[in-house]
Amino acid sequence: MWHALSLHLSEQLDIDFEIREKTAIGGGDIHDAYCISDGGEQRFFVKTNQRECLPAFEAEAEGLRQLAMSEHIHVPRVYFVGPVKDSAALVLNFLPIKSLDDTQAYLFGQQLARHHRRGEQVEYGFDDDNFIGTSEQRNSWHRKWCHFFAEQRIGWQLQLAAEKSLHLGDIDTIIHGVKAQLANHRPKPALLHGDLWSGNVGLSVNGPVLFDPACYWGDREADIAMTELFGGFPQSFYNGYQAEWPLDEGYQQRKDIYNLYHVLNHVNLFGGPYLAQAEQLLTKLTLTV
The missing domain is CATH 3.90.1200.10 (Aminoglycoside phosphotransferase (APH), C-terminal lobe)
Incomplete structure (x- = not known):
């Protein structure tokens, strides 16, 4: 799956992107989540699940795109959503976050x-x-x-x-x-x-x-x-x-x-x-x- 995702991101980014670092992120009850990078500064947040979950990822991506049209709030950017081998994946830019003060x-x-x-x-x-x-x-x-x-x-x-x-x-x-x-x-x-x-x-x-x-x-x-x-x-x-x-x-x-x-x-x-x-x-x- 990860090699196939690298190819998808290479196409989206118009660069040769190879996943060299992958760290699991906890906290989710439904999907698996990871932070990935090619070893450089650019990192991505990836949600994965079984292929049957693709409609949920597509709906989330569309919601983010709609919210992104507002100049008043900030949301992660969608880089890829779709099937990857036997899985489904949603890829966003990785944003380290903490609680609001x-x-x-x-x-x-x-x-x-x-x-x-x-x-x-x-x-x-x-x-x-x-x-x-x-x-x-x-x-x-x-x-x-x-x-x-x-x-x-x-x-x-x-x-x-x-x-x-x-x-x-x-x-x-x-x-x-x-x-x-x-x-x-x-x-x-x-x-x-x-x-x-x-x-x-x-x-x-x-x-x-x-x-x-x-x-x-x-x-x-x-x-x-x-x-x-x-x-x-x-x-x-x-x-x-x-x-x-x-x-x-x-x-x-x-x-x-x-x-x-x-x-x-x-x-x-x-x-x-x-x-x-x-x-x-x-x-x-x-x-x-």
């Missing part, structure tokens, strides 16, 4: 708010379905946000759960309840990262950098809500975002609806304690009887 978190909040403001999209969705973790993420275009989120996000995850004999309530009733709670909220569509927890952002030599997206056009609050779900971000991040573009009234009530999506996804991926958390959220949102 307060100053850089404030800057990232400002950058994300500016990014969320860009674009003239009038519908919610994405050109293709993609993935959130290993779960398929449906992205059919909708003109009404309440319909998109209720059906493509909550309803889809409940259907996946039901197929695993995890029943959290009547799906149609919950979808109707989500639509009702979001019916009067008509946000400007923003290109979302889609999986914005603290493990998918860091500080590089170029400043804050985002990776592992699950992009779609939706309510910017969905990105902000997720930052509060798994450990949270430094308070300076929220201060920076609010200074640039304050959140709309009612965000505190809507964030639980948005985070229900990610909790349901964790139910489908991991089960266990997330099932109780999902039930508690559904009760809090009065979406079950």
